[in-house]
Amino acid sequence: xxxxxxxxxxxxxxxxxxxxxxxxxxxxxxxxxxxxxxxxxxxxxxxxxxxxxxxxxxxxxxxxxxxxxxxxxxxxxxxxxxxxxxxxxxxxxxxxxxxxxxxxxxxxxxxxxxxxxxxxxxxxxxxxxxxxxxxxxxxxxxxxxxxxxxxxxxxxxxxxxxxxxxxxxxxxxxxxxxxxxxxxxxxxxxxxxxxxxxxxxxxxxxxxxxxxxxxxxxxxxxxxxxxxxxxxxxxxxxxxxxxxxxxxxxxxxxxxxxxxxxxxxxxxxxxxxxxxxxxxxxxxxxxxxxxxxxxxxxxxxxxxxxxxxxxxxxxxxxxxxxxxxxxxxxxxxxxxxxxxxxxxxxxxxxxxxxxxxxxxxxxxxxxxxxxxxxxxxxxxxxxxxxxx
Amino acid sequence: xxxxxxxxxxxxxxxxxxxxxxxxxxxxxxxxxxxxxxxxxxxxxxxxxxxxxxxxxxxxxxxxxxxxxxxxxxxxxxxxxxxxxxxxxxxxxxxxxxxxxxxxxxxxxxxxxxxxxxxxxxxxxxxxxxxxxxxxxxxxxxxxxxxxxxxxxxxxxxxxxxxxxxxxxxxxxxxxxxxxxxxxxxxxxxxxxxxxxxxxxxxxxxxxxxxxxxxxxxxxxxxxxxxxxxxxxxxxxxxxxxxxxxxxxxxxxxxxxxxxxxxxxxxxxxxxxxxxxxxxxxxxxxxxxxxxxxxxxxxxxxxxxxxxxxxxxxxxxxxxxxxxxxxxxxxxxxxxxxxxxxxxxxxxxxxxxxx
Numbered sequence: 243x244x245x246x247x248x249x250x251x252x253x254x255x256x257x258x259x260x261x262x263x264x265x266x267x268x269x270x271x272x273x274x275x276x277x278x279x280x281x282x283x284x285x286x287x288x289x290x291x292x293x294x295x296x297x298x299x300x301x302x303x304x305x306x307x308x309x310x311x312x313x314x315x316x317x318x319x320x321x322x323x324x325x326x327x328x329x330x331x332x333x334x335x336x337x338x339x340x341x342x343x344x345x346x347x348x349x350x351x352x353x354x355x356x357x358x359x360x361x362x363x364x365x366x367x368x369x370x371x372x373x374x375x376x377x378x379x380x381x382x383x384x385x386x387x388x389x390x391x392x393x394x395x396x397x398x399x400x401x402x403x404x405x406x407x408x409x410x411x412x413x414x415x416x417x418x419x420x421x422x423x424x425x426x427x428x429x430x431x432x433x434x435x436x437x438x439x440x441x442x443x444x445x446x447x448x449x450x451x452x453x454x455x456x457x458x459x460x461x462x463x464x465x466x467x468x469x470x471x472x473x474x475x476x477x478x479x480x481x482x483x484x485x486x487x488x489x490x491x492x493x494x495x496x497x498x499x500x501x502x503x504x505x506x507x508x509x510x511x512x513x514x515x516x517x518x519x520x521x522x523x524x525x526x527x528x529x530x531x532x533x534x535x536x537x538x539x540x541x542x543x544x545x546x547x548x549x550x551x552x553x554x555x556x557x558x559x560x561x562x563x564x565x566x567x568x569x570x571x572x573x574x575x576x577x578x579x580x581x582x583x584x585x586x587x588x589x590x591x592x593x594x595x596x597x598x599x600x601x602x603x604x605x606x607x608x609x610x611x612x613x614x615x616x617x618x619x620x621x622x623x624x625x626x627x628x629x630x
Numbered sequence: 631x632x633x634x635x636x637x638x639x640x641x642x643x644x645x646x647x648x649x650x651x652x653x654x655x656x657x658x659x660x661x662x663x664x665x666x667x668x669x670x671x672x673x674x675x676x677x678x679x680x681x682x683x684x685x686x687x688x689x690x691x692x693x694x695x696x697x698x699x700x701x702x703x704x705x706x707x708x709x710x711x712x713x714x715x716x717x718x719x720x721x722x723x724x725x726x727x728x729x730x731x732x733x734x735x736x737x738x739x740x741x742x743x744x745x746x747x748x749x750x751x752x753x754x755x756x757x758x759x760x761x762x763x764x765x766x767x768x769x770x771x772x773x774x775x776x777x778x779x780x781x782x783x784x785x786x787x788x789x790x791x792x793x794x795x796x797x798x799x800x801x802x803x804x805x806x807x808x809x810x811x812x813x814x815x816x817x818x819x820x821x822x823x824x825x826x827x828x829x830x831x832x833x834x835x836x837x838x839x840x841x842x843x844x845x846x847x848x849x850x851x852x853x854x855x856x857x858x859x860x861x862x863x864x865x866x867x868x869x870x871x872x873x874x875x876x877x878x879x880x881x882x883x884x885x886x887x888x889x890x891x892x893x894x895x896x897x898x899x900x901x902x903x904x905x906x907x908x909x910x911x912x913x914x915x916x917x918x919x920x921x922x923x924x925x926x927x928x929x930x931x932x933x934x935x936x937x938x939x940x941x942x943x944x945x946x947x948x949x950x951x952x953x954x955x956x957x958x959x960x961x962x963x964x965x966x967x968x969x970x971x972x973x974x975x976x977x978x979x980x981x982x983x984x985x
Contacts, residue, residue: 246728297690298684298690299690300685303753303757304753306683306685306754306964306965307757309754309969309970310757310870312869312870312970318869319867320866321864321865322865322970323717323720324711324712324713325710326684326693326710326712345631345725345728370689481705481706482678482697482702482708483706496703496705500704500705617708
C-alpha cells in the first residue's frame with residue numbers, strides 16, 4: 243500500500259496586519275479561501291472536504307470556531323475536520339488535508355488555517371496558571387531565550403548572526419505583497435541597535451502578532467494533471483516529544499531530527515542542502531534559522547547553521563534561500579503561520595512566488611514547529627511528480 | 631482501501647474526576663489497558679491522535695501535557711483534533727489508509743465538571759451575535775425538543791421511552807453514572823427541568839476519557855480472533871444557526887448514512903445527549919425497528935465531553951468482538967443540536983469494507 247499522489251494547485255493568503263478590523267473571522271478565512279480557489283481554478287462546489295487549523299481557541303475567545311464558520315467556509319453538507327497542534331498546526335493541518343487525498347478518500351480538499359489574534363489577547367490566552375506546572379508568563383521570547391543562549395554557547399556563534407537573519411527576512415518581506423511588516427530600512431546595524439527584550443533576543447529579532455489566514459487546495463493525480471503548475475507532495479512528517487524531561491535537547495530536539503530524517507527518506511533526498519532549492523522554515527525568533535538549519539540536516543550540528551547564515555548562504559541568491567517570503571519574522575498569524583510556510587514552499591516550486599521567486603526552484607521545504615519546540619510538521623513539495 | 635479494525639478499547643466515565651487538571655493520570659491506566667488487550671507496547675503504535683478542548687480545560691494547549699501520558703521520549707508520530715475522539719479516530723484511520731503506518735492509538739479526555747458546562751458550550755455559538763445572549767446547551771436542546779413536539783414528529787412519551795430504556799440498559803454498564811429505569815409513567819410524572827425536557831432527558835455532566843486501538847489487516851488479526859472491521863466512516867456538518875435550521879432534522883447525519891451501507895445493522899450506538907436526539911438520529915439513519923439502540927445506556931446516562939462519541943465506537947466494537955452482533959453502527963455528534971455528525975460502520979468480516 244502506497245500513498246496516492248497529491249498536489250497543491252491553489253494557494254491563497256490574506257494581507258496580514260496587527261488588526262484586520264475590516265473583516266470578521268469568517269471574512270478573514272474567506273479572503274484566503276477565495277484566493278486559493280481562484281488560483282486552483284475551482285469553486286467551492288468542486289471541493290469534497292474541508293480541514294481547518296488554528297492555534298488555541300482562547301486566541302479569539304470562541305470554542306471550536308469551525309462550528310460557527312461552517313457556512314462561511316463552504317463546509318455545509320461536507321466533511322469538516324479541525325486540527326490543533328500548537329504552533330505547528332498550520333503545517334499539521336496541511337498534512338491532514340493531504341492525507342485525505344493520499345488515502346484515496348477524497349479528490350479535492352480545501353484546507354484553511356487562521357488566527358485573528360486581535361479579537362482577544364494572546365498573551366493572556368497563554369497565561370492561564372496551571373497547578374503543578376511551572377509558570378512561564380514571560381511570553382514565548384522568555385521561554386525560548388535560554389535555548390538561543392545555549393545554542394550560541396554550544397556553537398560559539400558570533401552574536402550578530404541573529405541580526406543577519408532579521409535583516410534578511412525583513413528585506414525579503416518587502417518583495418511579498420501580503421507581508422505584515424514592511425520596514426525598508428532594516429539592516430544588521432539597525433537590528434543590533436534595537437532594544438534588548440530577552441537577552442540575547444532583540445526587539446527586531448522577534449515576530450509580530452498578526453491577523454491572517456492561509457488556504458490551500460490539495461488534489462489527486464488526475465485533477466493535478468489538468469493544472470498548469472501543480473506542487474507535488476513528495477513527503478510529509480509529524481513528530482512530537484515532551485515539554486520537559488531531563489534528557490531533552492531543547493536546542494536540537496530529537497522530534498525535529500526524527501521528523502527531518504523521516505521526511506528526507508520519504509522524499510528520496512540524501513543531501514538536503516544540494517537537493518532542496520528553497521526552504522520556508524518556522525523562524526519566530528531570528529536565531530531559530532541557524533538552529534533549525536542544523537536540526538534539519540542542512541548544516542552540521544553545533545556551528546554549521548550560523549556559518550551558513552553568516553556566509554549569506556540563506557539569502558535569496560544564496561546556496562539555500564530561506565524564507566524568501568519574509569517568513570514568520572515578518573508575518574505571524576500563529577495558527578496560519580505553518581500553513582504559510584507550506585504554501586510559500588508550494589508557490590516556489592510552482593514558479594508562482596512573484597517578486598520573491600527563487601529562479602528554477604524545483605524542490606522546496608515547508609516547516610513548522612510548536613509548543614516548547616516539541617511539535618514538528620514538515621513537507622517537501624516538488625515541481626515534478628514524485629517517482630517513489 | 632486497507633482493511634482496518636478496532637482492536638482495543640478502554641474508558642472511564644464518572645461524575646467528577648477529582649484533581650488532575652491535565653488528565654494525564656486518567657489516561658495512563660487507559661493506555662495500560664490497551665497494551666494489555668493488544669499485547670503491544672507504545673513502540674508498536676505507529677500513530678497517535680487525541681481529541682480534547684481547550685475551553686473545556688479552561689486553558690490553552692490542553693493536549694500538550696496529555697502527551698506526557700504516552701511517554702513521548704523518544705518522540706512519536708502524533709496529532710490532535712480539537713474535536714471528539716471519533717474524529718481523532720477518523721484522522722488515524724486516514725493515516726493508516728495512506729500506508730504510512732499499520733497501527734494507531736487514539737484517545738480523548740475532558741473534565742466537564744470543572745466549569746459550568748452548559749455555559750462553556752455557549753461559547754461554541756456564533757460569537758458576534760449569538761454568544762453575547764448566552765443561550766445555553768440545555769435551552770437550545772429544549773427548543774429542539776419543542777420543535778419536534780410541535781411538528782408532531784415525537785412527543786414527551788416517546789422521549790420518556792428513550793430515557794427509560796437507556797436507564798435500564800445502563801444498569802449493566804459499570805461506567806454509566808446515571809442508571810436505574812422505572813416506568814414511562816413514573817418518568818413523565820417527574821418535574822420539568824427546561825420545558826419540555828426533564829432531567830432524565832438530558833445527559834448528566836460527566837468527566838472521563840477513552841482510548842481506542844486501530845490496526846490494519848494481519849496486525850488486527852494478531853490481536854483478536856474477531857476484530858471489529860471498519861466497513862466505512864463518514865462525517866458531515868450543517869450550519870450552526872438554530873434559527874434557520876429545521877431542528878427536527880439532522881441533514882449531516884442523513885448524508886453520512888447515505889454514504890455508508892447500513893443494511894443489516896443489528897446494533898446502533900448513537901451519541902444522543904438528549905432523549906429526543908435519539909429519535910432524530912433513528913429517523914435520519916433510517917434504522918429498522920428491530921435495531922438494538924444504545925445497549926450501553928448511551929450518552930443519556932453518561933456523556934464525557936470529547937470522548938462520548940468515540941466511546942460509542944468502542945462500545946459497538948466490543949459487541950462485535952463478543953459475537954453479540956455481526957454488524958453495528960456507531961455515531962458521534964458535535965456542535966449545538968446535532969450540528970456535526972460522524973458514522974462508523976463496524977462488522978465481524980471485512981466484507982463491505984470500502985474499496
